Amino acid sequence: MILLGPVGVALAVFVAAILLALLIRVSGDVQRHPALAVPERSPFAGGEAPVVHAWNRYHARYYVMALVFLAFDMEMVFMYPWAVVFVREGGIAMVEMGMFITILLLGVLYAWRERVFEWA
Amino acid sequence: MPVFAVAGSGTREQVQDLRLDVHMQLVDTPRAATILLVAGAIPEELAEALARLHDSIPHPRCTVWWPLGAPSGAWLGSFPHHVAIEDQVPGRLTAIQRELLSGQRPSEPPILPDVDAAPWRGVGPFGQGGTGMTGGTPYGRPMAELGPDRDGLRLDVLPLTVGPFFPRFPAGLVLDAKLAGDILVEVAVRDNPFVTNSVRGNDRAGRGPFLRALTEPVSLAELELARARAHLRWVADALAACELAALGLRVLRLATAIMPGDSEPVESLARVLGWTQALGWSTRGVGRIEAAALEGLGAGPVARASGLPDDLRAQDQAYRDLGFEPIVQAEGDAAARWRQRLAEATQSLELAGRAGDRRTIPTGSIESPRGLLEPAGGPAARLLPLIPGLLEGMEWGDAVTTLVSLDLDLEEASAAAGQAHGEAVAS
Numbered sequence: 001m002i003l004l005g006p007v008g009v010a011l012a013v014f015v016a017a018i019l020l021a022l023l024i025r026v027s028g029d030v031q032r033h034p035a036l037a038v039p040e041r042s043p044f045a046g047g048e049a050p051v052v053h054a055w056n057r058y059h060a061r062y063y064v065m066a067l068v069f070l071a072f073d074m075e076m077v078f079m080y081p082w083a084v085v086f087v088r089e090g091g092i093a094m095v096e097m098g099m100f101i102t103i104l105l106l107g108v109l110y111a112w113r114e115r116v117f118e119w120a
Numbered sequence: 121m122p123v124f125a126v127a128g129s130g131t132r133e134q135v136q137d138l139r140l141d142v143h144m145q146l147v148d149t150p151r152a153a154t155i156l157l158v159a160g161a162i163p164e165e166l167a168e169a170l171a172r173l174h175d176s177i178p179h180p181r182c183t184v185w186w187p188l189g190a191p192s193g194a195w196l197g198s199f200p201h202h203v204a205i206e207d208q209v210p211g212r213l214t215a216i217q218r219e220l221l222s223g224q225r226p227s228e229p230p231i232l233p234d235v236d237a238a239p240w241r242g243v244g245p246f247g248q249g250g251t252g253m254t255g256g257t258p259y260g261r262p263m264a265e266l267g268p269d270r271d272g273l274r275l276d277v278l279p280l281t282v283g284p285f286f287p288r289f290p291a292g293l294v295l296d297a298k299l300a301g302d303i304l305v306e307v308a309v310r311d312n313p314f315v316t317n318s319v320r321g322n323d324r325a326g327r328g329p330f331l332r333a334l335t336e337p338v339s340l341a342e343l344e345l346a347r348a349r350a351h352l353r354w355v356a357d358a359l360a361a362c363e364l365a366a367l368g369l370r371v372l373r374l375a376t377a378i379m380p381g382d383s384e385p386v387e388s389l390a391r392v393l394g395w396t397q398a399l400g401w402s403t404r405g406v407g408r409i410e411a412a413a414l415e416g417l418g419a420g421p422v423a424r425a426s427g428l429p430d431d432l433r434a435q436d437q438a439y440r441d442l443g444f445e446p447i448v449q450a451e452g453d454a455a456a457r458w459r460q461r462l463a464e465a466t467q468s469l470e471l472a473g474r475a476g477d478r479r480t481i482p483t484g485s486i487e488s489p490r491g492l493l494e495p496a497g498g499p500a501a502r503l504l505p506l507i508p509g510l511l512e513g514m515e516w517g518d519a520v521t522t523l524v525s526l527d528l529d530l531e532e533a534s535a536a537a538g539q540a541h542g543e544a545v546a547s
Contacts, residue, residue, distance in 0.1 A: 037175065039232045047284055048284075049172065050261075050281075051281075056278045059275055
């Protein structure tokens with residue numbers, strides 16, 4: 001190491017990395033398997049061939065659930081400063097937070113009615 | 121060894137029994153298999169699907185035909201290479217797998233041509249890019265058509281054909297479904313491939329007591345034991361469909377070992393399954409069938425689970441002497457059908473224990489474990505038309521639960537016809 005000096009070490013690492021990359025590439029070529037035949041590649045659903053591509057635009061219904069979760073997540077954020085002043089402010093803070101949660105809860109009930117929580 | 125098994129006509133139970141051997145691993149997809157085991161005769165209508173199944177097994181692969189009484193040449197048309205074995209199936213399959221893996225036995229070439237139904241190549245030097253990705257025909261295949269979603273959006277409706285060798289469905293059942301996401305929006309059931317001339321008239325010697333009871337007196341004890349075993353075999357399969365395969369294996373072992381009058385293990389099994397909430401959640405309220413829809417269909421346990429006391433045995437004097445009364449449930453959902461079959465298995469074992477040497481009088485029709493069986497058709501043929509209406513609007517998982525709970529056996533009808541035909545020829 002000392003003989004090579006810092007530049008020599010860097011060069012050695014560089015050469016070794018290139019050799020390793022070549023080795024990996026060549027071994028991959030040597031081991032290459034023949035391509036799968038079409039029937040071997042086609043998806044299995046019981047023996048019949050697919051007629052359309054599997055790319056399928058479907059409704060990701062969990063995103064509305066994710067939005068509802070986000071709303072309640074933010075509510076928790078509001079609760080931290082509220083908890084700090086709650087003892088000082090007393091009953092009035094309790095009522096205010098109650099109103100806030102009630103409004104959010106109405107939103108949840110509305111989402112429920114709109115079948116947001118049905119997974120499929 | 122990993123085996124993909126296809127049960128042809130009259131071989132359902134023998135194929136199921138292979139699970140009992142510790143060396144056998146019956147896999148759910150040909151991708152995981154080394155050996156394609158075909159039991160019995162397969163109708164010509166399914167030959168192409170079978171060939172496609174064969175070709176999707178990775179190399180090295182081997183096809184093994186287990187005739188089980190089917191005449192030679194019943195199926196071999198499109199299969200130039202195969203090994204026929206008669207008995208000691210697990211041992212022979214192990215030997216074949218060892219030969220395949222050590223290279224002593226060559227892997228089978230594909231049957232279908234290596235031609236892509238939708239060839240596609242992009243504009244780039246490596247076949248990438250071009251209009252294929254965004255032009256509505258990705259990689260040469262058209263995309264699914266649009267359909268209305270319940271939110272008022274227009275999204276893809278994916279056409280999907282499931283079967284005839286989908287492992288959760290009875291062999292031969294082909295569903296042409298259209299899926300919007302996870303929901304089945306349109307379902308059509310193809311004709312029963314087993315009700316064709318290509319499998320009729322097979323040598324059906326050694327068939328079950330229910331088929332024999334169509335034409336000759338059979339002892340009640342034998343019939344009821346067979347009924348209890350058939351119900352337990354269904355439970356074993358249905359548990360495997362619920363991904364409770366280990367419990368299913370225990371039930372299968374029970375089904376093969378249970379004896380008349382010995383209903384205690386079945387009762388405790390019913391209790392355990394009743395407690396199993398995972399099973400309850402996936403079956404309660406799923407696949408509900410109204411009694412009116414089942415009126416006159418002779419759907420056996422399915423009808424009785426919906427509250428119809430529909431049982432041919434109630435008209436038989438020998439059964440009435442034993443104090444037989446049909447068990448019925450009220451709910452008519454998949455959970456009720458589970459309970460119904462377990463309760464009937466218990467009842468059948470008790471009846472079998474008390475039956476003595478009573479025998480049936482052949483009347484040309486019999487109450488089989490799946491319902492009214494007669495040469496003109498089995499219960500599966502009468503239940504198939506109900507399926508599209510039942511499954512539409514369901515999630516895919518619920519649809520599988522429902523289909524499994526109906527216990528269809530597409531091959532039974534042709535077997536009954538074959539039995540009557542065989543009797544006519546013999547006399």
